[in-house]
Amino acid sequence: xxxxxxxxxxxxxxxxxxxxxxxxxxxxxxxxxxxxxxxxxxxxxxxxxxxxxxxxxxxxxxxxxxxxxxxxxxxxxxxxxxxxxxxxxxxxxxxxxxxxxxxxxxxxxxxxxxxxxxxxxxxxxxxxxxxxxxxxxxxxxxxxxxxxxxxxxxxxxxxxxxxxxxxxxxxxxxxxxxxxxxxxxxxxxxxxxxxxxxxxxxxxxxxxxxxxxxxxxxxxxxxxxxxxxxxxxxxxxxxxxxxxxxxxxxxxxxxxxxxxxxxxxxxxxxxxxxxxxxxxxxxxxxxxxxxxxxxxxxxxxxxxxxxxxxxxxxxxxxxxxxxxxxxxxxxxxxxxxxxxxxxxxxxxxxxxxxxxxxxxxxxxxxxxxxxxxxxxxxxxxxxxxxxxxxxxxxxxxxxxxxxxxxxxxxxxxxxxxxxxxxxxxxxxxxxxxxxxxxxxxxxxxxxxxxxxxxxxxxxxxxxxxxxxxxxxxxxxxxxxxxxxxxxxxxxxxxxxxxxxxxxxxxxxxxxxxxxxxxxxxxxxxxxxxxxxxxxxxxxxxxxxxxxxxxxxxxxxxxxxxxxxxxxxxxxxxxxxxxxxxxxxxxxxxxxxxxxxxxxxxxxxxxxxxxxxxxxxxxxxxxxxxxxxxxxxxxxxxxxxxxxxxxxxxxxxxxxxxxxxxxxxxxxxxxxxxxxxxxxxxxxxxxxxxxxxxxxxxxxxxxxxxxxxxxxxxxxxxxxxxxxxxxxxxxxxxx
Amino acid sequence: xxxxxxxxxxxxxxxxxxxxxxxxxxxxxxxxxxxxxxxxxxxxxxxxxxxxxxxxxxxxxxxxxxxxxxxxxxxxxxxxxxxxxxxxxxxxxxxxxxxxxxxxxxxxxxxxxxxxxxxxxxxxxxxxxxxxxxxxxxxxxxxxxxxxxxxxxxxxx
Numbered sequence: 001x002x003x004x005x006x007x008x009x010x011x012x013x014x015x016x017x018x019x020x021x022x023x024x025x026x027x028x029x030x031x032x033x034x035x036x037x038x039x040x041x042x043x044x045x046x047x048x049x050x051x052x053x054x055x056x057x058x059x060x061x062x063x064x065x066x067x068x069x070x071x072x073x074x075x076x077x078x079x080x081x082x083x084x085x086x087x088x089x090x091x092x093x094x095x096x097x098x099x100x101x102x103x104x105x106x107x108x109x110x111x112x113x114x115x116x117x118x119x120x121x122x123x124x125x126x127x128x129x130x131x132x133x134x135x136x137x138x139x140x141x142x143x144x145x146x147x148x149x150x151x152x153x154x155x156x157x158x159x160x161x162x163x164x165x166x167x168x169x170x171x172x173x174x175x176x177x178x179x180x181x182x183x184x185x186x187x188x189x190x191x192x193x194x195x196x197x198x199x200x201x202x203x204x205x206x207x208x209x210x211x212x213x214x215x216x217x218x219x220x221x222x223x224x225x226x227x228x229x230x231x232x233x234x235x236x237x238x239x240x241x242x243x244x245x246x247x248x249x250x251x252x253x254x255x256x257x258x259x260x261x262x263x264x265x266x267x268x269x270x271x272x273x274x275x276x277x278x279x280x281x282x283x284x285x286x287x288x289x290x291x292x293x294x295x296x297x298x299x300x301x302x303x304x305x306x307x308x309x310x311x312x313x314x315x316x317x318x319x320x321x322x323x324x325x326x327x328x329x330x331x332x333x334x335x336x337x338x339x340x341x342x343x344x345x346x347x348x349x350x351x352x353x354x355x356x357x358x359x360x361x362x363x364x365x366x367x368x369x370x371x372x373x374x375x376x377x378x379x380x381x382x383x384x385x386x387x388x389x390x391x392x393x394x395x396x397x398x399x400x401x402x403x404x405x406x407x408x409x410x411x412x413x414x415x416x417x418x419x420x421x422x423x424x425x426x427x428x429x430x431x432x433x434x435x436x437x438x439x440x441x442x443x444x445x446x447x448x449x450x451x452x453x454x455x456x457x458x459x460x461x462x463x464x465x466x467x468x469x470x471x472x473x474x475x476x477x478x479x480x481x482x483x484x485x486x487x488x489x490x491x492x493x494x495x496x497x498x499x500x501x502x503x504x505x506x507x508x509x510x511x512x513x514x515x516x517x518x519x520x521x522x523x524x525x526x527x528x529x530x531x532x533x534x535x536x537x538x539x540x541x542x543x544x545x546x547x548x549x550x551x552x553x554x555x556x557x558x559x560x561x562x563x564x565x566x567x568x569x570x571x572x573x574x575x576x577x578x579x580x581x582x583x584x585x586x587x588x589x590x591x592x593x594x595x596x597x598x599x600x601x602x603x604x605x606x607x608x609x610x611x612x613x614x615x616x617x618x619x620x621x622x623x624x625x626x627x628x629x630x631x632x633x634x635x636x637x638x639x640x641x642x643x644x645x646x647x648x649x650x651x652x653x654x655x656x657x658x659x660x661x662x663x664x665x666x667x668x669x670x671x672x673x674x675x676x677x678x679x680x681x682x683x684x685x686x687x688x689x690x691x692x693x694x695x696x697x698x699x700x701x702x703x704x705x706x707x708x709x710x711x712x713x714x715x716x717x718x719x720x721x722x723x724x725x726x727x728x729x730x731x732x733x734x
Numbered sequence: 735x736x737x738x739x740x741x742x743x744x745x746x747x748x749x750x751x752x753x754x755x756x757x758x759x760x761x762x763x764x765x766x767x768x769x770x771x772x773x774x775x776x777x778x779x780x781x782x783x784x785x786x787x788x789x790x791x792x793x794x795x796x797x798x799x800x801x802x803x804x805x806x807x808x809x810x811x812x813x814x815x816x817x818x819x820x821x822x823x824x825x826x827x828x829x830x831x832x833x834x835x836x837x838x839x840x841x842x843x844x845x846x847x848x849x850x851x852x853x854x855x856x857x858x859x860x861x862x863x864x865x866x867x868x869x870x871x872x873x874x875x876x877x878x879x880x881x882x883x884x885x886x887x888x889x890x891x
Contacts, residue, residue, distance in 0.1 A: 066832030066869045198828040205833030206824035207817065208768015208808035212834060215767035248751075267762060268754045341772050341780060341834040341868045390770070390834030391868050422773040639828050643874070647831060650870030673777040673866065682863040684872040 042174040044129040046098040047077060047122065054153070054167030056083060060090040061099035061107065062114035063362055064201060065392035066647070067702040068640035069114045071200045073122055075636055076115075079192045080126030080185060082150035083166070085200060092386040095364045104497075105472055108363035110397055110531060112604035112700020115636060119698055127182045129173075136172035137164050187695060193636050201388070213360035213387045216347040218415035222251060223267040224408045225274045226418065228259040228428050231286040231666035232528055236260055239279040247273045256407045257374065258400070263412055267419060287526055287666035291434070294525045294663070295332055298436040298456045307454055307521035311507045314515035316442075319450030323442035327554055331439065331543045332727040335661035336432035336532055337425075337676055342390020344401035344420040348409035350375075355382045355406055360389040362396040365474070369467045370399035371406040372478060379474040382406075393651075394531030398430050399467060423671040431661055432532030433457050435502070437543035442515070446555050448566065450515040453506050453543065458524035460531055461499035501531065505540035505603055505707060510573055511548070511566035527663065533651055534703035537603035541707030542714070542728065545599040549715040550724060559715065560586055560598050572631050572692075573600060576609040579629035579690050584611030594624060597715025599708035605699030607631040607692075610649070610708045613685075614716035621732050623653055623685040623713060628705070630689065633696035641701050646687045648705020654679040656710045656730050737801045741766070742810025752798030756790070757781045759797045760807060768808035768837045772866070779865035782838035783807045789845040808837040811844060820844055823878040831869035839865045843879045853883055 040052040049057040058077055064070040070090050078085040093099040093107070100107045102117055130150050137155035138145035147158035154163040166173075187194075204210035229235070239260050241253045249269035253262050260279055264270035289297075320326055346359040348371075355371050364384040371382045389396060405418040420428070435457040442450035461468075469484035470476060476484060500507075503520050532538065552562035560581050567573040577600045581587075590596050594615040601608055613625040626649050635641050658677040662669045670676040710728065718724050723734035735752045738745065741764055748763055755774075760766050760783065769792060772780030776791035783792045784806040811818040817825075820843050830836045839862065846853055846861035853861070858879050867875070 066830075068831070198825065199830065201833065202825045202828050202830055205830035205836050206821045206840065207812075208766075208837045210833055211767070212770075214771060217765065217767070266750075266754070266758070268751065268758050339868060341770075341778065341832065341866070343771065389832060391832045393868075419771070422775065422778075643828070643831060643871070646873065647870035650872070651868075672775050673773050674775070678778075678866045678868060679870075680863050680866060681872045681875070682859055687873065 040170070042170040044132060044173070045125045046096070047125050048081070048129050050129070050166055050170050052167050052170050054165050056081070056088045056153075056166070058088045058090045059093045059099070061093040062101070062109045062118065063092065063386055063389055063392070065109070065360075065362065065389035065396070067114070067644060068199065068637065069109070071197075072115055072636050072640060073118050074200055075192050075197070076118060076122040077126040079190055080123045081130050083153040085192055085197070087153060090200065095368060095384050100365070106363060106468060107365040108397060109392070110362055110394060112606070112703045114700070115698050116605065116700060123184050124182060127184055128178050131178050131182065132173040132176040133166055133169050135176040135178075136169045139172065140164070194634065194638070196638050198639065210388045212342050212390045213347070213358060214342055214345045214390070214419060216358040216387065216417065218347065218349060221347070221415040221417055222263055222265055222412070223270045224261055224263045224405065224416045224418040225270045226256065226259045226261050226404055227274050227277050227279055228424065229281050229283070229286060230427075231283055231288070232526070233286040235282040235285070237280040237282045239277055244273050244276050247276060252412055253277075254411065256404065258404050258407070261404070261408050263408060263416060271421075283666075287663075289525050289527065289666060290664050291334070291662040294434055294527065295436060297525055298523060301521050301523035302436065302438055302454060302456045305521045307456070307519035309517070310503050310520055311509070311516055311518040314450075316450045316452050316515045316517035319442040319515035320440075323444050323449060325443040325554065326440065327443065327551060328438070328440045329547055329550060329726055331437040331546060333435050333539045333542060334659065334728060335434045335527060335663075336655055336659045337429045337661050337670070338391070338393045338395035338532060339426065339673075339676060339678060340389075340391030340393060340395055343422055343425045344395070345418060346402045346405035347415060347417040348402070348405040349415040350406075350409045350413055353381060355409065356385065357382065357402055357406065358385045358387060359402050359405070360387050360396060361399060361402065362389070362392050362394075363399065363471075365471045366397070366467045367399045367402045368474065369470045369481070370403040373467075373481065374403050374407040375410045378478065379471075393533040394535065395429065397464070398530050422673070426661075426671050426676050427668040429661075430463065430528040430530035432535060432538065433460070433502075433529040434527070435539040437539070439543060439547040441547065441551055443551070443555060446557070448511070448513050448551055450517075451509060451511070451513045452517045453509070454519045454521060455502050455506055455540065456521045456523060457502055458529055459499040459522060460501035460529055460535070462524060463529055501536045503540070504536035505601065506536070506544060508602060509544060510570055510602065511563070512569065513566070533648070534603055534706040537601065537703070537707040538652070538655070538710065541599070541601045541603070542710045545601060545708060545711035546714055546724075546726070549597065549711065549718065553718070563598070563600055567600070572607045573602065575692060576600065576607045576629040576631050579692070580609035580611050580627050583629060583688050583690050584613070584625070584627035586611060595716050595719035597712045597717070597719055599712035599715065601708040603704045603707050605633075606701060606704035608645070608704045608708050610712045612709060612712040612716045614713055615720065616732050619732055621657065621717060621730055622683065625686045625688070626709060626712075627688045628690065629692065630701070630704070631692035631694055632701050632704070633694050633698040635691055635694075636698060638691060641691055642689045644701040645689050645705040648703060649687055649709045650679055650684070652706040652709035653685070653713065656713045656728060658729055660729055735798065737797060739797075739800060739803060739805055741805045742807060750797060753796045755793050756783070756785070756795040756797045756800050756805070757792035760792060760805070766807050766809050770834055770837055772835065772838075777866075778835070778838075779842060780835050780838040782841040782865065784841060784845060787848075789842055808840060811840065818844060819882045820847070820878065823882045827874050827878040827881065829871050829874040829878050831871055835865060835867045839867065839875055843875070846879070847883060851883065853879075855880070858883070
């Protein structure tokens with residue numbers, strides 16, 4: 001996901017000033033609300049807690065869903081605190097204003113922003129705590145603090161021999177005050193940043209001891225499942241509650257806003273009871289579209305509405321008038337499900353007027369709003385405990401599963417865990433939107449003179465602002481929730497951030513072309529949508545980089561050289577493009593029966609170029625090798641960067657090979673891994689990742705591996721077969 | 735129905751409905767949460783455990799079929815306070831990302847090495863191919879298994 005940096009709901013910042021604790025001055029970030037210091041521990045800031053027994057706790061405000069925040073962010077604070085990352089215990093953050101993501105003014109993890117937004121604040125926090133420890137030690141020794149230094153969790157005396165452990169200095173350090181600027185360590189003195197180190201969560205995740213949402217266990221806990229309508233927007237008319245209530249272990253059967261909830265003492269009994277449910281649904285207001293209708297409606301919208309101009313340079317019309325050749329192409333991409341391996345789940349317990357929730361969520365403060373919506377509680381009555389996430393990919397930014405658990409817990413007043421089946425996870429997902437792209441380009445004398453890109457489809461914020469707007473203003477009375485959401489939408493670009501989800505990656509078209517016209521025709525067929533690992537970049541990447549390939553072939557130029565010539569004044573683009581071509585041995589012919597395709601794409605501030613080597617084997621398309629060059633600025637953990645890029649590549653290839661959610665009369669047709677297939681071990685390509693050594697500020701790596709691999713794969717298939725595929729997933733028979 | 739299961743060497747007498755998948759018995763009756771629910775249809779491998787020495791998908795194995803059997807889960811893989819060599823390799827190679835599938839991956843790998851201490855690359859890929867990973871850790875999985883297969887530690891499961 002990507003929102004821009006404009007303030008979210010700036011309108012009310014005056015009134016909410018006390019809530020938005022500035023994160024821009026990290027050294028001054030407030031201590032967690034309600035914190036009362038006990039002796040023996042010290043909290044120099046919102047992130048760190050040091051104890052007399054020499055423990056260091058770090059409050060991790062960006063959730064760990066595989067992308068590596070648990071290790072990467074801990075490394076940042078460890079570097080400046082001067083202690084080995086392995087000696088720090090990360091703890092998942094509670095909901096509090098100081099843990100908000102400053103780009104979104106919401107406590108959410110997404111948009112490949114965790115490292116970029118933590119880079120300065122966490123190092124500053126570590127440095128300030130280190131200075132206070134040094135000052136305390138210097139006072140004890142009666143020496144000049146400037147002559148002491150810190151190393152591996154101890155302050156070292158100017159004599160280089162004596163030292164004191166941080167734990168012994170905790171009480172004294174808490175009384176020190178740092179004045180003036182804090183200098184961060186220069187790059188050449190880093191011990192942990194940029195060094196090859198493992199993951200801090202590897203042990204827990206290799207021994208089965210890491211606690212995910214689905215593993216939460218509470219005293220007297222029961223299990224809830226929900227029978228949801230087969231079509232979005234369906235309502236319960238009547239159901240055989242008495243019959244099902246009489247089944248073994250069943251405690252409650254009742255209607256909720258999401259369907260019919262069944263609560264039982266054991267999960268399997270709840271499932272069996274759910275199967276025995278006979279529900280009569282009212283589908284009069286339910287979704288009724290089929291996938292073909294969606295694309296037909298997109299084409300109609302595209303014909304009728306040229307769309308809002310998102311970028312305009314020169315005159316595309318004039319370029320077309322003067323062109324020798326004009327090329328047009330239409331690209332289509334399907335809905336995609338997230339398929340996190342841990343299905344949606346949440347555990348909730350309502351007692352003493354408060355709701356406590358345990359959940360694998362990417363947006364805990366939105367979780368509070370979700371609970372408030374389905375109960376009489378306010379957000380402040382809700383405690384969200386975040387666990388490890390068994391995958392996120394944007395799915396867990398939406399809190400529907402927390403809403404369900406809370407609705408049940410509020411009624412039954414005992415701890416309840418709601419677990420979705422895989423079928424429910426696939427069928428009741430919020431999808432990566434299906435999109436249509438109309439491309440047009442003008443060529444004159446072998447040069448690309450004009451570029452026109454019309455993006456057709458919905459915007460994600462339309463679906464997300466419902467809970468996001470109230471989450472920013474938790475003081476707002478609940479009757480205002482819907483108003484806040486509507487105001488947010490009406491004032492898009494002024495009060496709420498401009499929604500980039502449909503156009504991201506298209507408007508940053510990097511090639512030097514004089515006449516550019518990029519538009520978005522906004523149309524929403526009503527299918528639930530949300531962010532999905534790289535979202536807009538994933539569909540725009542396919543459209544832009546496939547069309548660039550078509551243009552290269554049209555001009556007869558080598559697709560690598562064609563791109564190279566057009567980004568010659570963009571050094572970081574050029575560098576990754578050249579490196580990927582070198583790594584893939586682009587100039588040499590591909591092995592017999594295979595061909596190569598190339599793509600270059602920047603997303604989330606990270607530059608990625610990829611060369612895919614593909615073929616067709618036993619009637620099926622196959623990727624043999626992916627060579628990838630990436631520039632993500634300063635690397636904090638090379639192991640994690642390589643893993644995230646490779647993981648993104650496999651995620652993109654899964655979409656290119658198999659990814660397609662289809663609807664038939666409003667009903668999702670896929671249900672489990674047999675018909676929503678994931679790439680398996682046997683079809684894994686060889687992946688080579690070359691990381692540019694850079695001192696630029698770090699940018700995200702969780703998502704940028706995804707977008708270029710899809711067009712690079714398609715371009716390779718074109719090179720192999722001479723047939724251009726303009727819709728996804730890719731097929732052997734184009 | 736009354737059932738007897740030996741799980742990680744410990745005997746349990748249970749009273750559960752016989753059609754309950756072994757997975758939910760392991761997780762909720764015995765409190766061993768390392769074995770994961772992924773698909774409920776034997777398609778992803780996240781729930782892989784050993785039943786009488788064979789890898790099974792516990793999400794689609796009714797517990798009555800395991801009655802009287804020996805079950806081994808990720809929690810019982812190590813011995814004498816030591817982690818299994820594969821677990822050490824998983825940590826050393828930094829295999830997990832989200833980590834949710836990894837218990838199942840390790841259980842599949844452990845069965846392979848118990849029966850074939852020196853597998854070829856193809857053997858490893860074939861043995862591991864039923865275990866899906868949405869994060870894309872496949873190459874690190876192969877590297878970790880090969881590092882154990884290449885040493886003398888891969889003898890026991």
